[in-house]
Amino acid sequence: MNAVTTKIVPAAQQVTSGEKGLSYRGYYKHDLVKPDYELTSTMHGTPMGEYMRRFWQPVCLSEELKDLPKAIRILGEDLVAYRDRSGNIGVLHRYCAHRGASLEYGIIGENGIRCCYHGWAYGNDGRLLEAPCEPDDSRLKKTVCQGAYPAFERDGLVFAYMGPSEMQPPFPEFSTFTYPKDNRLVPFSNIYPCNWLQVYENIMDHMHTAVLHNRMVVSGTDDDVAKNLSLEGFGDMPVMQWEVTRDGNGIVFIAGRRLPEDKVWIRITEMIFPNFLQIGSLFCTGGRERHGTTGMTRWNVPVDDEHMIIFGYRHFNSEVDPDGLGCEEDCGVDKIDFLDGQVGDRTYEEGQRAPGDWEAIVSQGKIASHGAENPGFSDTGVYKLRKQLRDILAGKVKPYQLYDRLLTEGKSLPIYTQDTVLNIPELPTALDRKQILDLGKKVLAAMQAGDEVDADEREEFIRREMDKIDGGCQPLRPAAE
């Protein structure tokens, strides 16, 4: 009987080179799939977790705090949030310091919360106020406390500071929160069952808008088209560049698109590390805006290493959405008013037929594997972002001085996010591409020139800077028309 012998060769020795070696490689690719824990893990004590804990983070919406405590999980910590009967916010460790019953079953009091099990009552700062089962001379109140974090509400979001007390920073007030004067901040959350970083990175991956979202225009239903932001311009592949900002503490993409009638649309989106960003107009037609401001603020908050929540504000005002296409009622807990596929509220089949950001990002895995990627030019922003985060964690980047000074002086912070349409004659293809890159740099420089200008005068100043770029051509149509 002839025995067939199979020699077992380790995978590493079976790698061949050349074009032939690129066929049927399924078996050999498994070793590449490893989470990049340095950037993705935000648990207590990890480098990224400690960095995140130096900033105020949104932890829930105000509307989620009713008459019962709310169990929340942020940065891998089980917490409970509540509004006490005096109207103040408490964010405490969830499990009672006595013997661990969850405070989500607690009783909200006048000034704090009381555990359901043996009645220990805690103030919002975590001090033990009462222990009714203990003798009067018990010293427990002098020695025990519940873990607690400073917290407050602002325009419908609840913020907490989860870092060391002595390093608590002021809350960053961005000038776009109150500009233009009719701006209304409407809170929302979008829940993603995956790591925070792949959701954050999606913003620097701007070229996907011309593919992922444009596909919905091509193959979706009329309803998809109506809700899609790719009505005009977004479907075109942009001329892209990325710049590190804020002395290494931020990054922008600058997307330039040639439009009909000798117009060029420059869109800039800025992220400020570790997890903040603002996005420009969500309903930009790419045709008539002279200069526009923020449509959305987002914090990408880790729940734990495999879950995250985008908390943020939609900005409603006559400048960023002059046609009133946004809908305040469609913004709230796990919902947003633009573009299907921002949350996991659709059937599997609907997601397959018209995938959105949620389907694309969640399908990258619980923690997207960086080692298995094959990056190209379009990923430049994603890779620059990761490098900056690594440099920050390694201590190579100092905190942004201007922001520290503005916050200390009680001033609001500027951001470079914007959309501007310039009137610039078209050149032959290669020259036009270079011209658009140069225009993008000039628009960013105009925004940066406004850094030190008082918030009340900044927008006018920036508009004058934009006028210098194309010779002060009149807007084709005033933004508020």
Ligand code: FES
């Ligand atoms: S476990 Fe909370 S009071 Fe006993």
Ligand SMILES: [Fe+2]
């Ligand atoms: Fe997207």
